[in-house]
Amino acid sequence: xxxxxxxxxxxxxxxxxxxxxxxxxxxxxxxxxxxxxxxxxxxxxxxxxxxxxxxxxxxxxxxxxxxxxxxxxxxxxxxxxxxxxxxxxxxxxxxxxxxxxxxxxxxxxxxxxxxxxxxxxxxxxxxxxxxxxxxxxxxxxxxxxxxxxxxxxxxxxxxxxxxxxxxxxxxxxxxxxxxxxxxxxxxxxxxxxxxxxxxxxxxxxxxxxxxxxxxxxxxxxxxxxxxxxxxxxxxxxxxxxxxxxxxxxxxxxxxxxxxxxxxxxxxxxxxxxxxxxxxxxxxxxxxxxxxxxxxxxxxxxxxxxxxxxxxxxxxxxxxxxxxxxxxxxxxxxxxxxxxxxxxxxxxxxxxxxxxxxxxxxxxxxxxxxxxxxxxxxxxxxxxxxxxxxxxxxxxxxxxx
Numbered sequence: 001x002x003x004x005x006x007x008x009x010x011x012x013x014x015x016x017x018x019x020x021x022x023x024x025x026x027x028x029x030x031x032x033x034x035x036x037x038x039x040x041x042x043x044x045x046x047x048x049x050x051x052x053x054x055x056x057x058x059x060x061x062x063x064x065x066x067x068x069x070x071x072x073x074x075x076x077x078x079x080x081x082x083x084x085x086x087x088x089x090x091x092x093x094x095x096x097x098x099x100x101x102x103x104x105x106x107x108x109x110x111x112x113x114x115x116x117x118x119x120x121x122x123x124x125x126x127x128x129x130x131x132x133x134x135x136x137x138x139x140x141x142x143x144x145x146x147x148x149x150x151x152x153x154x155x156x157x158x159x160x161x162x163x164x165x166x167x168x169x170x171x172x173x174x175x176x177x178x179x180x181x182x183x184x185x186x187x188x189x190x191x192x193x194x195x196x197x198x199x200x201x202x203x204x205x206x207x208x209x210x211x212x213x214x215x216x217x218x219x220x221x222x223x224x225x226x227x228x229x230x231x232x233x234x235x236x237x238x239x240x241x242x243x244x245x246x247x248x249x250x251x252x253x254x255x256x257x258x259x260x261x262x263x264x265x266x267x268x269x270x271x272x273x274x275x276x277x278x279x280x281x282x283x284x285x286x287x288x289x290x291x292x293x294x295x296x297x298x299x300x301x302x303x304x305x306x307x308x309x310x311x312x313x314x315x316x317x318x319x320x321x322x323x324x325x326x327x328x329x330x331x332x333x334x335x336x337x338x339x340x341x342x343x344x345x346x347x348x349x350x351x352x353x354x355x356x357x358x359x360x361x362x363x364x365x366x367x368x369x370x371x372x373x374x375x376x377x378x379x380x381x382x383x384x385x386x387x388x389x390x391x392x393x394x395x396x397x398x399x400x
Contacts, residue, residue: 038191
């Protein structure tokens with residue numbers, strides 16, 4: 001699988017080896033330590049963050065959309081359907097579909113901040129499989145060569161060169177080895193969203209009644225404790241039965257020491273968290289199901305923003321990384337995401353675009369039929385122009 005055995009023999013990299021260049025940040029991340037507590041007092045990690053509906057929606061939406069785009073291989077403008085081009089859009093290895101692979105790697109990038117895929121080649125050097133690796137088990141180090149520094153990727157006892165893996169990151173730190181993940185980098189706003197959700201749940205659990213203090217003519221501490229327990233039990237019973245009135249003995253008074261959900265503006269806070277999370281992922285709020293400020297016009301503009309400013313950067317990053325690692329800098333082969341498929345649900349717009357492309361000699365009828373999953377026509381490989389809508393070659397002969 002392209003493992004550098006000689007490199008492993010000469011320089012074994014492990015935690016027991018004191019020569020391992022592990023920075024303090026890497027070591028804390030490696031051991032699972034570090035400060036994961038937000039200012040809201042909530043411990044933030046990937047699992048806890050995915051419990052926030054906006055994080056869950058953003059991760060699933062972006063990863064699912066990118067995974068659903070057709071992945072094609074082109075050479076000099078022509079689609080290649082042999083070699084890697086014959087399987088990369090269907091299954092990247094015998095047990096993993098192309099959709100499952102892409103959704104997984106983008107989910108890892110959008111949560112932890114990195115995904116790593118091993119490139120498997122045969123004896124002739126042809127790419128035969130792509131195998132996603134667990135990024136939590138991958139440790140990236142710098143290796144000095146005769147020309148310039150390069151990266152090595154270690155997973156347990158395996159060591160891979162940078163050319164053997166597809167490495168996608170959300171953002172790199174200054175050393176170009178460690179990553180900045182969106183969740184841990186923004187742990188305070190995510191912690192606030194988690195805390196707001198938990199507070200809302202507890203408020204409804206107690207019937208919407210905030211924490212309170214009981215005042216009265218108690219004769220002893222034991223009596224005060226017994227009275228508070230009785231009031232707490234009565235309050236819980238009222239919440240279960242849906243009754244709004246609580247009776248207190250004469251001389252006793254119940255005062256609130258907390259804020260109600262309305263006083264805390266809980267709904268406004270949750271909406272604010274959605275907007276902040278949308279900023280983290282450069283995602284229009286409408287795609288997080290926040291239609292509070294949505295209109296027919298601005299929703300359409302947000303749809304354009306999604307393609308132009310959110311999806312495009314992920315597509316460009318992934319295409320360039322795959323082209324470099326799969327084919328090298330000098331190859332004519334290129335991996336391309338077919339963004340036109342985003343219009344698959346809009347039949348009218350799609351058909352109008354196909355008609356313009358055919359009538360202006362941009363696409364052949366068979367190229368359009370291939371996009372639509374239709375069988376090619378015997379005479380559909382010629383470019384057409386407006387007029388009689390005939391093949392360009394026939395129009396040229398008539399002018400002569």
